[in-house]
Amino acid sequence: MPVPIAATKLLRSLILAGVALTALPAVAQQAPAASPAALRPDQAAFRDLYRELVETDTSITTGSCTALADKVEVRLRKAGFGDGDITRFAVAGHEKEGGLVVVLPGTSKTLKPLLLLGHLDVVVAKREDWTRDPYTLIEENGYFFGRGTSDMKPLDAIWIDMLGTFKRDKVKLGRTIKLALTCGEETSWAFNGVRWLAENKPDLIAAEFALNEGGGGRTDGKGTVVQQNFHVGEKVVANYRIEATNPGGHSSVPIRDNAIYELSDALGRLRDYDFPLMLNDTTRAYFGRLGASRKDEIGQAMRTIVTAPAGSAEAKAAEVTLNTDRSFHSMLRTTCVATLLDGGHANNALPQRAGANVNCRIFPGVSFETVQKTLQDVIADPKLTVTKVDDRGPLPIPPKLTPQILGPAEKLVAKYYPGVPLVPMMSTGATDGIYLEAIGIPSYGPPGLYGDPDGNGAHGLNERAIVKAVYTGRDFLTELVKAYAQ
Structure with missing residues (x-):
């Protein structure tokens, strides 16, 4: 699933599509962050951990x-966790594609555990395409650069x-806290650690609720945080072959x-097609609350x-106004986009076959079959076939955003980001x-971290994270987990 993080994935929720960033106008506008030498000891230790994560290639092709x-x-054993606490x-x-689950027992006999979830894998990064080595943590102009940053x-x-x-x-802490670090989130066809745990070790990860990626906030592109998001529900993913x-x-x-x-003609028609606008309870709340905090044309829309x-x-x-923002455009509908191409068999022969993978992010409540039929209608060529290749299933079950979940987050947003609205987001x-x-187990993407409106290169070239956001997010989320655990 979206904020820096993601969205999501962590911020994938707002910033999923990657952007090639050879020039970064927002970088020059970022306030300088503290140099590594000026960090507190605990921050320096955290930075070293973050560096080790980024500099370990965990892509499906070249990593582990x-x-x-x-x-x-x-690291966790050095902190005091033993054999009874760690499951590989x-x-x-x-x-x-292995992972681990770590359990920190709480003191309460009645409170159910809290599960923290994170995927270790990253999207493949090719050194020749990047401005910097994607598997070296580089800090420049208030940003961390590197795949997975x-x-x-x-x-x-x-x-x-x-x-x-x-x-x-x-x-x-009152609640037992569980941490599951898994592989396979970034691929729809490889081994998925969370799915395996849910199907084979459900008691190991059993919890009242989980904190996952997909939440976080967004700046105005000039360093000012303008919103914080609480990820509640998501689209479902399916791939189709044309x-x-x-x-x-x-x-x-x-x-x-x-x-x-x-095939080219068919993809051109798909490029020019917009699925119809849709709204649900979460997106209505998102646009209504965020719109109330904005006085510009976007807010009015x-x-x-x-x-x-x-x-x-x-x-x-x-709708026309909101469609000018790629994140809002996607939030308002199902989207399908060509992501892979193949065709032909020799350079001196007419092609006998040409195909494309179309990746769809389907609005909750819309069936796989409905999207397949729409693709066939848009292509409007009976000689071409449209076949569903795979999906991430099961279909998402949107969790309820209760006062128990929302309340502590609201207080911390007011503390760390005064005047910034906290909005539920699909x-x-x-x-x-x-x-x-x-x-x-209801899964939420909490606020705390934040990124730029261009997506920070997630899934694309020169991925980056705002240095200040990472350190502030660490403090915010530590307080939030403590509040939930009490």
Whole structure:
């Protein structure tokens, strides 16, 4: 699933799509952060943990989550956790995709545990495409650069640091706190640690609720935090293959009936298509509350989109305005986008086959079959096939945002970000929270961290996180977990 973090994933909720960032106008506008030498001892230790996480490649192609889990276990054992507190897991054939669960017992006999969830894996990063080495933590102009600096190793580091500190300092908490660090969130086809735990070790991770990625806040692009989000629910992910086939032939006698051209025409029609606008309780609350805090054109459009009759001229005008922001555009509908291409079999032959993977983020309540039918209608070419390849299932179950969950977060947002609204938000990305919700554990993405409106390069080039956000988020989330644990 979205905030720096994600969204989500951690901030994937607002910032899922990656952006190539060779020039960073926002960087110059960021207030300088404290140099590593000026950090408090506890912050310096945290930074070293964060560095180790970022500098350990955990991508599915060249990395290993198991290797990073080994390093995390060493740190937690030094903090005082023993064999009875740490459970390692991996399955045959996926030895590099292992994870761990750590349990810090509480003092209460009645309070149910709190589960902290984090995925260790990251999206693949190619050194030749990046301005900097993606697997070296580099601090420049108020930002940390590196793969995973935003999605979601800041939150992983905060969870690990927090449990280590609680254990080392013998902090007494009412609730038992569990930490699950897993692999497979960034792939729909590989081993998924949370799914495996939910299906095979549900008692190990059993909890009253979970804190996951997907929440966090957003700046105005100039360093000022303008909102904090509480991730409540998410879209569901499915991949479809669009394929054109043809008898082919010799390239010296070309014809218009060409599989690559037909696929290209189909993808052009998909590019120009917008799925219809949809709203649910979470997005209505999101646009209504955030709109009330803004006095600009976007704020007016937010208020209008939840108050104007559906299909009215006012609603349509508000939609046009909101669609100028990529995050809001995605939050208002199902989206489908081409992500992979293949085609042809020889450089001197007409293509016999051409295909594309289309990645869809489906609005809650819309079926896989409905999206498949829509893709067929948009392509409008019976010679092409549309097939669902996979989905992340199970379908998400939106949790309820109760006063017990919302209250402590509201108090801390007022403390750390005075005047900044806290709004419930549906993630436009995807998290592993769906597997927890399927076994009765509501999953939330808390506020605390924050990122820029351009997405901070999550899933894309030159991924970055705001230095100040990482340190502030650490303090915020430590207080929040303490409040929940009491």
